[in-house]
Every structure is written in structure tokens, then in C-alpha cells.
Amino acid sequence: MARDGVDLLLxxxxxxxxxxxxxxxxxxxxxxxxxxxxxxxxxxxxxxxPTIGETCMARTWVRDIRTWSSPDLVDDGVGLLVETIRExxxxxxxxxxxxxxxxxVPMGAGTHVRMxxxxxxxxxxxxxxxxxxxxxxxxxxxxxxxxxxEIAKIRHVCLAASRAFAAxxxxxxxxxxxxxxxxxxxxxxxxxxxxDVAYLVGxxxxxxxxxxxxxxxxRALAAGDVLILDTGCMHDGYFCDFDRNWAIGAVDAAAHxxxxxxxxxxxxGLAAARPGVRCDELFATMDRVMxxxxxxxxxxxxxxxxGLGMQLTEPPSLMAGERTALRPGMVMTLEPGFAFAPxxxxxHEENIVITEDGCELLxxxxxxxxxxxxx
Amino acid sequence: MARDGVDLLLxxxxxxxxxxxxxxxxxxxxxxxxxxxxxxxxxxxxxxxPTIGETCMARTWVRDIRTWSSPDLVDDGVGLLVETIRExxxxxxxxxxxxxxxxxVPMGAGTHVRMxxxxxxxxxxxxxxxxxxxxxxxxxxxxxxxxxxEIAKIRHVCLAASRAFAAxxxxxxxxxxxxxxxxxxxxxxxxxxxxDVAYLVGxxxxxxxxxxxxxxxxRALAAGDVLILDTGCMHDGYFCDFDRNWAIGAVDAAAHxxxxxxxxxxxxGLAAARPGVRCDELFATMDRVMxxxxxxxxxxxxxxxxGLGMQLTEPPSLMAGERTALRPGMVMTLEPGFAFAPxxxxxHEENIVITEDGCELLxxxxxxxxxxxxx
Numbered sequence: 001m002a003r004d005g006v007d008l009l010l011x012x013x014x015x016x017x018x019x020x021x022x023x024x025x026x027x028x029x030x031x032x033x034x035x036x037x038x039x040x041x042x043x044x045x046x047x048x049x050p051t052i053g054e055t056c057m058a059r060t061w062v063r064d065i066r067t068w069s070s071p072d073l074v075d076d077g078v079g080l081l082v083e084t085i086r087e088x089x090x091x092x093x094x095x096x097x098x099x100x101x102x103x104x105v106p107m108g109a110g111t112h113v114r115m116x117x118x119x120x121x122x123x124x125x126x127x128x129x130x131x132x133x134x135x136x137x138x139x140x141x142x143x144x145x146x147x148x149x150e151i152a153k154i155r156h157v158c159l160a161a162s163r164a165f166a167a168x169x170x171x172x173x174x175x176x177x178x179x180x181x182x183x184x185x186x187x188x189x190x191x192x193x194x195x196d197v198a199y200l201v202g203x204x205x206x207x208x209x210x211x212x213x214x215x216x217x218x219r220a221l222a223a224g225d226v227l228i229l230d231t232g233c234m235h236d237g238y239f240c241d242f243d244r245n246w247a248i249g250a251v252d253a254a255a256h257x258x259x260x261x262x263x264x265x266x267x268x269g270l271a272a273a274r275p276g277v278r279c280d281e282l283f284a285t286m287d288r289v290m291x292x293x294x295x296x297x298x299x300x301x302x303x304x305x306x307g308l309g310m311q312l313t314e315p316p317s318l319m320a321g322e323r324t325a326l327r328p329g330m331v332m333t334l335e336p337g338f339a340f341a342p343x344x345x346x347x348h349e350e351n352i353v354i355t356e357d358g359c360e361l362l363x364x365x366x367x368x369x370x371x372x373x374x375x
Numbered sequence: 376m377a378r379d380g381v382d383l384l385l386x387x388x389x390x391x392x393x394x395x396x397x398x399x400x401x402x403x404x405x406x407x408x409x410x411x412x413x414x415x416x417x418x419x420x421x422x423x424x425p426t427i428g429e430t431c432m433a434r435t436w437v438r439d440i441r442t443w444s445s446p447d448l449v450d451d452g453v454g455l456l457v458e459t460i461r462e463x464x465x466x467x468x469x470x471x472x473x474x475x476x477x478x479x480v481p482m483g484a485g486t487h488v489r490m491x492x493x494x495x496x497x498x499x500x501x502x503x504x505x506x507x508x509x510x511x512x513x514x515x516x517x518x519x520x521x522x523x524x525e526i527a528k529i530r531h532v533c534l535a536a537s538r539a540f541a542a543x544x545x546x547x548x549x550x551x552x553x554x555x556x557x558x559x560x561x562x563x564x565x566x567x568x569x570x571d572v573a574y575l576v577g578x579x580x581x582x583x584x585x586x587x588x589x590x591x592x593x594r595a596l597a598a599g600d601v602l603i604l605d606t607g608c609m610h611d612g613y614f615c616d617f618d619r620n621w622a623i624g625a626v627d628a629a630a631h632x633x634x635x636x637x638x639x640x641x642x643x644g645l646a647a648a649r650p651g652v653r654c655d656e657l658f659a660t661m662d663r664v665m666x667x668x669x670x671x672x673x674x675x676x677x678x679x680x681x682g683l684g685m686q687l688t689e690p691p692s693l694m695a696g697e698r699t700a701l702r703p704g705m706v707m708t709l710e711p712g713f714a715f716a717p718x719x720x721x722x723h724e725e726n727i728v729i730t731e732d733g734c735e736l737l738x739x740x741x742x743x744x745x746x747x748x749x750x
Contacts, residue, residue, distance in 0.1 A: 027588040029574040029607060030688040032485045032681065052676055055586035069677045073696045076484060107493040109451060110407045118482040118509060134493060179570070186571075187562050195554070195590075196561075196572075199404040211430035213402040215570075232404060301427055302444045306407065313405040321448045 001041040004138050006104035008088055009039040012114040015310040016106060019143055020045050022060040024237045027053065033070040034077050034115040037062075040088045048081050078119050082126045100129050108136030110315060140315045144307055145329040150238065151353050154308065154331055155362045157235035158242070158351050160192040162364035165229070165244040167192075174223050174248050174375040178204055179216035181227075189233050198239070199232030199312050207252040208344030212243075223249035223375045228347065232312040239312045241333050242349040242363045249375035258293065258340035259370035262348040265289035265336035266366070269305070273332070273352060273359040279322040286318075286336040294338035301347070305335040308351060330354040331362070376416040379513050381479035383463055384414040387489040390685040391481060394518055395420050397435040399612045402428065408445040409452050409490040412437075415463045423456050453494050457501045475504050483511030485690060515690045519682055520704040525613065526728050529683065529706055530737045532610035533617070533726050535567040537739035540604070540619040542567075549598050549623050549750040553579055554591035556602075564608050573614070574607030574687050582627040583719030587618075598624035598750045603722065607687040614687045616708050617724040617738045624750035633668065633715035634745035637723040640664035640711035641741075644680070648707070648727060648734040654697040661693075661711040669713035676722070680710040683726060705729040706737070 001009070011017050014028040017037045036048040047053075047062050050070035057065050068080050089101045105113060113120055124130065146154070164185060171184045186197045202216070203209035204227040212228055221227060230243035245259055265286040272285040283304050307314030308331045316324040318332070326332070332354065337347035351362040376384070386392050389403040392412045411423040422428075422437050425445035432440050443455050464476045480488060488495055499505065521529070539560060546559045561572045578584035579594070579602040587603055596602060605618035620634060640661040647660040661679050682689030683706045691699040693707070701707070707729065712722035726737040 024590050025588045026574055026576050026590065031487075031686055032688045032692070050677065052588060056589040059589060071484060071677055071692050071694065073484075073694075105492060107491055109446060109448075109491060111491050112406075112487055112489045113492050114487045116482055116484060116486050116511075117480065117488050136491075183565050183570075187565050190558050190562050190565075195558075199401055201401050213400045213427060214431040214434060215399050215401065302425065302446055311406055313407045317407070317446050319446065319448075 001104065001138070004104065004133070005102055006133055006135060006138070007041050007102045008085065009104045009135055011037040011039065011106070013112070016139060018237060018310055021047065021057070021062045023047070023053075023057055023062070025053070025056050034119065036077065036081050038084060038088065043088065043091070046084055046088070048077060048084050050077070076119065078123050078126070081123065085127065100131065101127065102131045102133055103127070104133050104135030104138065106136045106139050107134040108140070110313070111136055143309065144315065145327060146309060146331050146353070147329070150309065151329070151331060153236050153238040154240060154351065157194055157233050157238060158240040158362040159364065160194045160235070161189060161231055161233045161240050161242070163192045164188040166364070168229070168244070168246065169371065169373045172221065172227075172373060174221050174373075177216070177218050177220050178202070179218055181221060182216050182229075185229055185231070189231065194233035194235055196234040197231060198234050199241070200229065202227065202229040204228070204248070205344075208255050208258070208341065208346065210343045210345055212345070212347065221248050224251055226251055226255045230347070230349065237310060239308055239310070240351055240363065241308050241312050242351050243347060244366060245346070245348070245370060247370050247372045249372065251370070254341060254344075255346070256370050258338075258344070258346035260368070261290055261293045261340070262336050262338070262346045263366060263368050266334050266348050266350055269334040269336065270350070270352065270359060270361070273326060273334070273354060274357060275328050275354060276325055278325050279316045279318050280320055282326070283318040283320060283322070286334065290336055290338040293340060295341065296339035301335065301337055303335070304337070305333045307331065308333050326354045328354050328356050376479065376513070379479065379508070380477055381508055381510060381513070382416055382477045383460065384479045384510055386412040386414065386481070388487070391514060393612060393685055396422065396432070396437045398422070398428075398432055398437070400428070400431050409494065411452065411456050413459060413463065418463065418466070421459055421463070423452060423459050425452070451494065453498050453501070457498065460502065475506065476502060477506045477508055478502070479508050479510030479513065481511045481514050482509040483515070485688070486511055518684065518689065519691065520702060521684060521706050521728070522704070525684065526704070526706060528611050528613040529615060529726065532569055532608050532613060533615040533737040534739065535569045535610070536564060536606055536608045536615045536617070538567045539563040541739070543604070543619070543621065544746065544748045547596065547602075547748060549596050549748075552591070552593050552595050553577070554593055556596060557591050560604055560606075564606065569608035569610055571609040572606060573609050574616070575604065577602065577604040579603075579623070580719070583630050583633070583716065583721065585718045585720060587720070587722065596623050599626055601626055601630045605722070605724065612685060614683060614685070615726055615738065616683050616687050617726050618722060619741060620721070620723070620745060622745050622747045624747065626745070629716060630719075630721070631745050633713075633719075633721035635743070636665055636668045636715070637711050637713070637721045638741060638743050641709050641723050641725055644709040644711065645725070645727065645734060645736070648701060648709070648729060649732060650703050650729060651700055653700050654691045654693050655695055657701070658693040658695060658697070661709065665711055665713040668715060670716065671714035676710065676712055678710070679712070680708045682706065683708050701729045703729050703731050
């Protein structure tokens with residue numbers, strides 16, 4: 001923070017606040033109340049939060065917890081926040097005085113400020129000499145490197161989801177509506193020990209699927225379909241994020257071929273991923289395998305993988321132009337995908353952690369040939 | 376919009392975009408990409424979205440869909456957004472020209488702008504004469520009144536969750552760890568037909584619970600505990616939000632008494648909720664029942680209910696000072712709670728819809744006496 005010229009960080013989102021504090025709760029689902037964590041340079045974090053969160057925050061390592069009864073129609077926390085920022089500035093841990101306090105807020109790709117815009121403007125007006133700086137580069141660099149304990153949590157949820165995927169041929173069959181297949185898979189993930197199936201998308205289509213982010217349609221799975229499920233299950237606040245494909249009975253050879261290409265692209269990615277390799281290089285490595293077979297590279301996803309942790313998708317992206325180099329402790333998805341025919345996409349995904357000299361799979365490796373669910 | 380002096384709405388969040396478009400996807404879990412919906416006064420909505428969402432958006436009633444390949448390290452959508460806003464302004468559906476375009480963005484309580492702050496500032500700079508106005512009052516008024524089809528979806532998920540709650544004594548017992556009770560309840564909700572258990576919190580403590588938003592601790596349920604579970608399950612993109620309490624075997628009489636008080640407070644709320652009654656009046660009605668028994672009203676929650684729909688919690692709040700009047704079609708929670716002893720809170724919750732002459736329960740009414748799970 002000193003190097004970046006930031007006197008304090010102002011954090012407002014679930015992942016940023018949890019990363020510094022350990023504050024874990026499902027209550028973020030409610031958009032009603034703002035939550036704030038202040039991280040002073042050279043000082044301990046201060047939580048400025050609604051009263052309803054006081055007990056939960058007190059279970060973390062944060063000792064300085066300031067609360068207000070929220071919702072408050074007149075001042076929903078900004079007054080207390082301003083007062084706290086001024087107090088921090090007055091301690092002399094800052095480079096300057098209140099008038100020139102330099103406040104780091106994540107402003108870069110993939111971020112947002114989780115407070116009402118009118119309140120953010122009120123906050124800025126109350127700190128007229130404040131300098132607002134983008135804390136995204138600092139936070140991205142910090143959060144990208146996972147500790148052994150973080151990696152263990154991600155490994156745990158990857159393995160539980162892997163077991164659920166392995167069981168899929170036993171719980172899904174032709175004739176089952178896609179929404180029922182989603183439900184059966186979700187239940188199996190819970191039975192395998194995940195805390196929550198926070199993300200599940202998928203698709204099925206004759207000879208291949210197109211759009212994988214639409215919700216299930218109610219259509220029945222049929223012989224000849226290619227089915228994909230892509231899940232972000234959670235354990236103790238950490239995500240996995242990977243997918244699996246299946247053939248329902250006999251499917252077109254083109255789908256089998258496309259599966260093999262995506263599997264080989266993933267193999268190339270696994271072989272190449274190591275410290276020092278840049279994200280654009282790893283992207284290119286996988287892309288080279290798919291390009292001869294693709295009518296459209298990346299399958300509309302725009303990238304071939306990304307960071308993974310407290311969020312389903314984190315920086316950096318594996319894509320052209322992204323020059324961030326891999327470092328040990330980064331947890332990443334490898335997610336090569338391509339359109340192999342008009343309206344037909346094949347996407348594979350695995351989760352890995354970068355080690356000192358390569359990478360290690362966290363998910364159980366997908367089968368090299370498209371698995372078939374009997375009909 | 377004409378009345379409010381707004382030429383177009385700029386929407387960035389899941390619920391706002393879905394309310395106007397019908398765009399339903401789990402993909403919002405990924406924070407990587409921004410999504411935009413523009414709603415011109417007198418014109419049809421225009422989606423400005425990442426390519427990955429094009430097929431899903433094309434299934435909605437939105438016909439004008441503009442996409443860019445996201446993520447894009449140089450321009451992640453703002454260029455296309457600016458171009459589209461300028462085009463709308465040029466159509467002459469606006470009151471003025473591009474230089475004075477009046478852009479409505481939700482800025483009020485419970486909202487945020489879901490795009491990077493740096494990009495929002497770039498957008499503002501690209502529209503130098505733009506007037507930015509708070510669209511929250513308009514959107515809150517629109518979204519608060521649910522259609523019959525919306526009410527049917529919420530009723531469906533309320534009844535499924537009611538059946539899961541009713542089954543709890545059969546699936547939970549003393550000796551079971553709280554995290555396993557959460558998991559068993561989640562699975563039961565799915566078996567009863569919900570699409571997703573997007574929100575589940577709860578607590579158990581000897582003679583009463585304190586903090587209901589912390590995650591399960593791993594502690595085993597024991598005779599003498601009061602257990603609460605509070606869930607926001609989903610069906611077709613709509614939430615329920617209510618809780619239930621149980622005694623594990625014999626518990627202190629104080630907990631039974633507190634349960635009865637909260638139940639009577641809910642009864643008073645059910646009897647009072649009708650069109651024309653203000654939120655602060657309904658709050659006071661429930662508060663009067665609890666006040667003689669409370670060492671701390673509202674149990675730290677800060678209110679006794681709220682709107683419900685595409686979000687777990689929506690405006691308006693049932694609280695002092697909230698003068699919004701109930702109207703037919705509003706779906707609300709009644710959520711009276713109070714501390715009946717130091718560190719012991721009792722919270723009840725039901726979901727209702729305001730009708731022409733009163734209200735109708737959407738959740739199955741809780742039992743008038745604290746249900747006991749045998750040990």
C-alpha cells in the first residue's frame with residue numbers, strides 16, 4: 001500500500017471483505033445493506049457494518065467493529081464511514097492529513113462498488129480532498145496467490161464435484177427433463193459434501209450444444225444429445241469451476257472428434273502451465289490445438305480459462321493480450337472451447353494450481369473420450 | 376419516464392435487467408463481465424452484452440441485441456454502450472440532443488452499479504452533457520407490484536419450502552451437526568421442487584439463538600436447543616424468504632413464550648396488512664405486540680419485513696419512518712423479531728401478497744406453538 005501510494009483501502013464486496021477479514025455469511029444475498037471494511041496502511045482492519053453482522057464479524061480476527069442499525073432511511077452507514085476514515089487519518093498512519101487522504105478502491109475489470117451510487121457520491125463529497133485510486137492491481141496480485149489452506153479448500157470442493165460428475169451416468173438418463181437432471185446433479189453434489197451448488201449451467205442438444213448459460217428449458221434428454229454440465233460448487237467459501245460432457249447414447253462422430261480435440265487442447269495447457277508462462281502464451285498453446293478444427297475459436301467465451309477462488313471467476317484471464325505471468329499458488333481454470341460446426345460448441349474445463357515447476361490438477365481429469373450414457 | 380424527466384434507463388444488475396427483459400441465467404455468478412440494458416423512453420429495450428449471452432438474450436422479447444467479445448482488455452463494452460446511447464439520442468425520441476441526454480440509473484438504497492468504477496467514469500466522461508438521475512423511485516414503484524404470474528412463481532416456491540420445513544422433524548435430530556442439518560434441508564427443498572436454495576442461514580443454541588447470519592459451525596444439535604432455519608429458495612428466478620423455529624426436545628419455557636409472542640406479532644401483521652396501510656404503521660402494529668416482552672426490539676435486523684421477488688430482499692422495508700403505503704400486488708415478508716433475553720433472539724417470518732382488501736399468505740402459516748423435534 002505504501003508502494004502504491006494508498007493510505008487506506010475501502011472494500012465493499014463479499015470477496016474483498018472476506019479475503020481480509022474471514023467474514024463468511026450467506027447474508028450477502030440480501031442487497032439491502034451496504035458493508036464496509038477499511039484497511040489502513042500500517043494498521044489493523046476496521047469493519048463498518050450493519051448491527052445484524054456484529055456477532056458474525058466478531059468471530060473473525062477483526063477486533064475493531066463499528067456498527068449502525070441498518071436499514072436507516074436518513075444515513076445508512078456513510079456518516080459512520082466518514083467519521084472512521086477521518087479518525088484513521090488523524091492517527092498519523094497516513095502520509096498526509098484528512099484533506100489529502102488517498103483511498104484505494106477496486107475500480108478495474110470484474111469489480112464494482114457495492115454501495116448505492118448516491119451514497120458513494122455523498123462519501124466523496126464528505127472527503128473533498130480525498131484522492132481515489134484504483135486498488136485493483138494490488139488486490140488482484142494479492143488474491144491471485146492462494147495459500148495452502150485456500151488450495152486445500154478448493155481441492156476439497158473439486159474432488160466432491162468430480163465424484164458427483166462421475167456418478168452422473170447413474171442418475172441421469174434419456175427421457176429425463178433437463179431441469180430434473182440439474183436437480184439430481186445438485187443433490188448429488190450436496191451428498192458428496194459440497195456446502196452449496198452456487199452455480200450450475202448446462203445444455204443438451206442433438207449432436208452438440210450451443211448456448212451453455214441459458215437455464216434448463218424443460219426439454220427431455222434424448223438419444224443423440226451431447227450434454228454438458230458446468231458447476232461452481234462451494235466449500236467453506238471457495239469455488240470449484242469445471243464442466244463435463246456426455247453423449248446420450250449414439251451421437252454424431254463430429255461430437256466425439258470435437259471432444260477429443262478439446263481434451264487434447266487441455267492436455268497441451270496442462271503440459272505448458274508453469275511459473276513464468278504468460279496467460280496469453282498459455283491461451284495460444286491451447287488455441288493452436290483447436291484452431292485447425294474450429295469454425296470459431298473460444299466458443300464465444302472470449303477466453304480459455306481464468307483465476308478461481310472466493311469468486312467463480314477471478315483475474316487473470318487466459319486470453320490474447322493478457323501478459324500476466326503465472327506464479328506458484330495461482331489457482332486457475334483451463335477452459336478451452338471452440339465451435340466445431342454452426343451452432344455446435346465443445347467446451348472442456350479443469351481446475352489446476354500452479355506449482356514450483358508446473359501445475360497440479362485439482363479436479364479429477366476428464367476421460368480422454370466422450371463418455372456415453374446408455375439409453 | 377417522461378414524468379420523471381428521464382430519456383433512457385441504464386440498467387446493469389441481474390434483477391433490473393431481468394425485470395425488463397426476462398433474461399434469466401446463473402451466469403451472473405461470474406463477476407468478470409459487465410452487462411447493460413438500455414430502456415429508451417418511447418422505445419424498445421436494447422441489450423448491450425457480451426457475446427456469450429447473445430443466444431440466451433435472443434430467447435427473451437428483446438430484439439435489439441448488440442454484443443462485444445468479452446473480456447476485452449482495451450474496451451470491455453463501454454465503447455459500444457456510448458455508441459448505442461448516442462444512437463438512441465439521435466433518433467429524436469429524446470427531449471433534447473445527445474449533449475443533454477438524461478440518463479436514469481438506480482442510485483438509491485439497496486442498489487449498486489454493476490460495472491467497474493473506472494468504466495463508469497469513462498462512460499460519464501464520454502457523455503459530457505449527460506444528466507444522471509436517480510431511477511430508484513421509478514423502478515422501486517414498478518417492481519414492487521407483482522403480476523399474477525410473478526405471484527404464482529413466488530407462491531410455488533413458498534409452498535415447496537413450506538413442505539421442506541414441514542419435513543424437517545423427519546430429517547433432523549439431536550446429535551446431527553448443524554452443517555449436516557443445513558445440507559439435509561437443502562436436499563429436501565430440491566426434492567420438493569425448488570430450482571435452487573440460493574440462501575440458507577440459521578442457528579441453534581441452548582434455550583435460544585443469537586446470530587442467525589453466521590455459517591454453520593459444525594456443532595452438533597443438542598436437546599435444549601432452539602433451532603432456526605431461514606431460506607430463500609428460488610423458482611424460475613423468484614425467491615421465497617421465510618424461516619421456521621423448532622425446539623430440540625425440552626427447551627426453556629422462555630423460548631416457548633417468545634415463540635408465541637412472535638407468532639402473535641405476525642398474526643397482528645396479517646390482520647393489519649392491506650392496501651393503504653403504511654409500512655411504518657404495519658411495523659408499529661407488530662412492534663406493539665413484542666415491545667412488552669422485548670429487551671431489544673427488531674433483534675438487530677432493523678426492520679420487521681420487506682419486499683420480495685426477483686431479489687431476496689426488495690423495497691419497501693417495514694420500519695419506523697418508511698411511509699410507503701401498501702398496494703395490491705405487493706409481495707412482502709412479515710418478519711417480526713425481538714431479543715427476549717441477553718443473547719437470545721426470536722424471529723418469525725411469513726410471505727404474503729397484498730390483495731384488494733387485505734392480504735393472502737403465500738407460505739404455509741407456522742404453528743402457533745414452538746414445534747418440538749423429539750430426542
